[in-house]
Amino acid sequence: MGKGLETRERILAIAEMSVLAKGFGATSIDEVIAEAGLTKSGFFYHFKDKNELARAMLLRYVAANDRVFDDVFGRGRQLSDDPLQAFLIGLKLLAEVMADLPNGHPGCLIASVCYQERMFDREVRAIAASSVQGWNARFRATLDEIARLHPPREAVDLDTVADMMSCIVDGGIIMSKLMADPRRLEHQVLAFRSFVKMLFGPAAAVRPVQPATA
Amino acid sequence: MGKGLETRERILAIAEMSVLAKGFGATSIDEVIAEAGLTKSGFFYHFKDKNELARAMLLRYVAANDRVFDDVFGRGRQLSDDPLQAFLIGLKLLAEVMADLPNGHPGCLIASVCYQERMFDREVRAIAASSVQGWNARFRATLDEIARLHPPREAVDLDTVADMMSCIVDGGIIMSKLMADPRRLEHQVLAFRSFVKMLFGPAAAVRPVQPATA
DNA sequence: CAAAAACCGTACCTCGGGTACAGCGTTTCG
DNA sequence: CGAAACGCTGTACCCGAGGTACGGTTTTTG
Incomplete structure (x- = not known):
């Protein structure tokens, strides 16, 4: 798995846990990227918006x-x-x-x-x-x-x-x-x-x- | 039903429709008050926040x-x-x-x-x-x-x-x-x-x- | 009639989603 | 080896929505 896909997968795993625990709306991008250890720009590099994440x-x-x-x-x-x-x-x-x-x-x-x-x-x-x-x-x-x-x-x-x-x-x-x-x-x-x-x-x-x- | 309760009921009915159609998060207060014909102050007079509305x-x-x-x-x-x-x-x-x-x-x-x-x-x-x-x-x-x-x-x-x-x-x-x-x-x-x-x-x-x- | 109830208006703060770029290190491939 | 593509970082900024604060105004009601 390339480094890009690896990060992407990490984001998805973290986001899924958060969404199932608190709901999609209550899951902030800031929170996800903090746990994933990357910046907002990094997130939007992988997903153009929250819809694509979903x-x-x-x-x-x-x-x-x-x-x-x-x-x-x-x-x-x-x-x-x-x-x-x-x-x-x-x-x-x-x-x-x-x-x-x-x-x-x-x-x-x-x-x-x-x-x-x-x-x-x-x-x-x-x-x-x-x-x-x-x-x-x-x-x-x-x-x-x-x-x-x-x-x-x-x-x-x-x-x-x-x-x-x-x-x-x-x-x-x-x-x-x-x-x-x-x-x-x-x-x-x-x-x-x-x-x-x-x-x-x-x-x-x-x-x-x-x-x-x- | 007093006028206050009447307005409150109107807000609740409008909000319920919107919530069931679009979800709670996607239901904005601005939208509800627009349809109910009152202002933000009016809304917060009846409900101190969105939680109380829920x-x-x-x-x-x-x-x-x-x-x-x-x-x-x-x-x-x-x-x-x-x-x-x-x-x-x-x-x-x-x-x-x-x-x-x-x-x-x-x-x-x-x-x-x-x-x-x-x-x-x-x-x-x-x-x-x-x-x-x-x-x-x-x-x-x-x-x-x-x-x-x-x-x-x-x-x-x-x-x-x-x-x-x-x-x-x-x-x-x-x-x-x-x-x-x-x-x-x-x-x-x-x-x-x-x-x-x-x-x-x-x-x-x-x-x-x-x-x-x- | 006076007080309480039921609002209106304005101004302002915060947070989260999202945009726009410019740049930087690493990998990859011709 | 060099250039392009990849995978990001950083900064700055805009917007909408929730929410606060508070003074003023109308409407109801006892």
Whole structure:
């Protein structure tokens, strides 16, 4: 890595921590460059403005997130040939990853962009939207595969279920941060797992007590 | 309503629209007072700083939200004696309310505070946290009532299910805004409804043969 | 009618984003 | 080896937005 890219990466890492901790608006350039050990001119050499910083941070964040998803769901597929079981294993692993973060999940840059602290330009929002769309498409494909083998118990649109995954994670992050309780995110992922399990799982699920009449 | 309170309310309404549309940081006081037809001095007469504005906006938002919840779930209880059916009806009504908003849900101020655009003081965050806690407690009570009559199919913590409601709504709002598709929020609420239905519903649920089509 | 409430106007300060350049040491490449 | 490109530093300056200070004015209301 060239010296330029190295500095750039350092700026991005510092900025991301600050943004997730305090928000984009509350993250001042002065503060970032102080920690990165360079001057304002140096900063603007790498990023022409704060928008470009946001854009670069988003791309970095999305790539890191993709790696996590690839990892957990890839390992799920290694551990079971059945797509449903593989997905359930992946979700369990994902919940574990979320729980293992020492200070809770740092937050979701996507949501941060969505609840725009300052006005981001169209490109930034487009990046956020398209990456979420990518995740949804990925989960949708998995769900299709599952549904082929395990017909769903309820008539739910699979696109919506795929969306639900992102919603739960984003919502769970907000809840965790708000309540200062990192475990809430883990629980939400596991609750989504229960949903998937019930939706596609065998009808002969254990039912502790006798069925009640509606 | 005295003239002072009237102006205050006007400021809050204008500010809320702006904040939900552009974020708190991007909402300038100058802009708000221009639309409200008063001067800077007038603004600072009502709110000593932007933090106090945020605090007041939050309280207003929470109260409005409470009214919506009271309404839909109250109507649900009127329409069915069974707590599960009442809750399911309430969720359906909630989804309808979400869908009927002309420009999509304006956004969640709670999440906006969480992804703090500027540094809010402790009191603002405390208000946000305690109101979410209030909602969770409310849903938890409802779920307890349901579980007493309809034993859950899966061993899921009811606190987590109660949390899930808030997570789904917040996540759904983010998704809707990001994708510029208001219907996504409605779908998420209905998906959560399916979850509740499967969790507490009769085991003899209809099982469609073919997988859902896109 | 008088006091309190609800403002207006002006002036001024600070901080953060951002621009404009001029220059300087290091790397790279013909 | 020399020139160009890269990766910065330093200074100076502009602007908008939050915020303070304070005196004056109108409007409400008891």
